[in-house]
Amino acid sequence: MRRFEQxxxxxxxxxxxxxxxxxxxxxxxxxxxKGKGAAKRYxxxxxxxxxxxxxxxxxxxxxxxxxxxxxxxxxMARSHVRAAPPTSPLLFDYGRDFPAFxxxxxYARPTPWLADTARVERAWLDAYHAADAPPLSPTALASVAPxxxxxxxxxxxxxxxxxxxxxxxxxxxxxxRAGTPAERIDASAPEDGLITRPEFDVIxxxxxxxxxxxxxGLMSGRxxxxxASAALEDSQNFDLxxxxxxxxxxxxxxxxxxxxxx
Amino acid sequence: MDAANRSEGPAIxxxxxxxxxxxxxxxxxxxxxxxxxxxxxxxxxFFEVHAENYMGAGGPPHRALEAVRRDxxxxxxxxxxxxxxxxxxxxxxxxxxxxxxxxxxxxxxxxHLAWSTHGTTYFNxxxxxxxxxxxxxxxxxxxxxxxxxxxxxxxxxxxxxxVTFRESTMSETDFIRRVAQRTGCGLLxxxxxxxxxxxxxxxxxxxxxxxxxxxRVGEIHLAGHAWQTDDEDEPLLIxxxxxxxxxxxxxxxxTTIRRCGAIxxxxxxxxxxxxxxxLKAEAAAAQAILDRCHSIARRTYGHAAV
Numbered sequence: 001m002r003r004f005e006q007x008x009x010x011x012x013x014x015x016x017x018x019x020x021x022x023x024x025x026x027x028x029x030x031x032x033x034k035g036k037g038a039a040k041r042y043x044x045x046x047x048x049x050x051x052x053x054x055x056x057x058x059x060x061x062x063x064x065x066x067x068x069x070x071x072x073x074x075x076m077a078r079s080h081v082r083a084a085p086p087t088s089p090l091l092f093d094y095g096r097d098f099p100a101f102x103x104x105x106x107y108a109r110p111t112p113w114l115a116d117t118a119r120v121e122r123a124w125l126d127a128y129h130a131a132d133a134p135p136l137s138p139t140a141l142a143s144v145a146p147x148x149x150x151x152x153x154x155x156x157x158x159x160x161x162x163x164x165x166x167x168x169x170x171x172x173x174x175x176x177r178a179g180t181p182a183e184r185i186d187a188s189a190p191e192d193g194l195i196t197r198p199e200f201d202v203i204x205x206x207x208x209x210x211x212x213x214x215x216x217g218l219m220s221g222r223x224x225x226x227x228a229s230a231a232l233e234d235s236q237n238f239d240l241x242x243x244x245x246x247x248x249x250x251x252x253x254x255x256x257x258x259x260x261x262x
Numbered sequence: 263m264d265a266a267n268r269s270e271g272p273a274i275x276x277x278x279x280x281x282x283x284x285x286x287x288x289x290x291x292x293x294x295x296x297x298x299x300x301x302x303x304x305x306x307x308f309f310e311v312h313a314e315n316y317m318g319a320g321g322p323p324h325r326a327l328e329a330v331r332r333d334x335x336x337x338x339x340x341x342x343x344x345x346x347x348x349x350x351x352x353x354x355x356x357x358x359x360x361x362x363x364x365x366x367x368x369x370x371x372x373x374h375l376a377w378s379t380h381g382t383t384y385f386n387x388x389x390x391x392x393x394x395x396x397x398x399x400x401x402x403x404x405x406x407x408x409x410x411x412x413x414x415x416x417x418x419x420x421x422x423x424x425v426t427f428r429e430s431t432m433s434e435t436d437f438i439r440r441v442a443q444r445t446g447c448g449l450l451x452x453x454x455x456x457x458x459x460x461x462x463x464x465x466x467x468x469x470x471x472x473x474x475x476x477x478r479v480g481e482i483h484l485a486g487h488a489w490q491t492d493d494e495d496e497p498l499l500i501x502x503x504x505x506x507x508x509x510x511x512x513x514x515x516x517t518t519i520r521r522c523g524a525i526x527x528x529x530x531x532x533x534x535x536x537x538x539x540x541l542k543a544e545a546a547a548a549q550a551i552l553d554r555c556h557s558i559a560r561r562t563y564g565h566a567a568v
Contacts, residue, residue: 016380037493089342129318
């Protein structure tokens, strides 16, 4: 007894070690009352931990679960929970590496769009919890002198995210959230997604050709001209006027400054 | 530092009431109930939320909480400070908790006698601790820290447990009493937890309540539990928060309120959450007991006091 008093951390270590490792014995430090066994009792904690974390992933990735079905999803989530348990008590931050896990998950190979669908869902939740900020006024661009347009630098809204995919992930995501069957979607059509939340509701929409490279450029602080040039390299069909108007309208930015006005 | 904290979120609407919570019954606040709650307007009770769900930077969670907080007292219930654990408290988490207290000015703030983080892993469960001089000293140290950071006393909740530890050297009620004496914290008495633990460990819930320092209780929790069996095929109750309060728990609640007067009482319902009218009816049942005991106390002692 005294040994434990001096090294109480070891009791916690033993208790923690078995929580996500079913091959371990019940920790010897725990007992049931009046000489009763502790195996099923300790298993209550094991079950609480694993099930609650699988539930957390289910809450973050509902579209992925709809595609795979609950049994497949829970088996996949269980593997991930055991391999990469949370390191923060904020569960809405958990599962950032789940899309990468899904991508290399052996049994998910027949549905290669699953990982990018997860990336859209992760971006959706990040946009949901992002800091609030009023979006840039739709008329802000009109007050900029034409010769200053090329040097404009945009501040992107804290909720704005881009997900690029070789698959139709925006269509798949939207069908899942709307509860419509996804069987007839041609998953092989590449789509880039914009995720943001100017006010209360998270918006997920497809970006036009070159739009993802354009927005990525603006997000990394490049000027309008630099970002547009990169977008044109990415896609000959890139249309600057449509893209900038669409991004401002959806609320992807909070402010703009003239690039040389440092 | 303070200016930086303030700039993190938008200015919130002024709080409209004096945060007195009295002998009211409240419920867990679930976002799916927000439209029904707002449609009913200001109500008598209070709402409790898990602090961690509101530690994001912005978005709908804060708007929902602001909306209910504008007209109702709020109870901020932490579920993962890991007060009962062996390692130092997470300073970032403490700072987040303080910002939340500053922003929402809750009527009640509580945490658990439990641990949930070990090393770098967060287990998302309220795990039990041995009751020894060493764990007592550490729990007190953690509560002192938390109270220093948030600049107000907390209510510490008694746990529901499924195992005990060989090296425990004192009873849970002794442990809790000493924590309260040393740290000045108040207590959150979860009567369902008492009933669950009493069943699981074969002690008398009524006896536990006579040993519990009731004078320090600032809030009561009531919740539903589920039935399983232990290794000997005897009942093992699970603190599941997924159904109505069980009859024996109501009985223990009434006995407790008769003994110590009306105390803010929460119906905790965290999974398989029912429609608002069902949750509200459960709170009304608790309110009826609070009111009945209050009027009995007034009849018995009211005139003598005047």
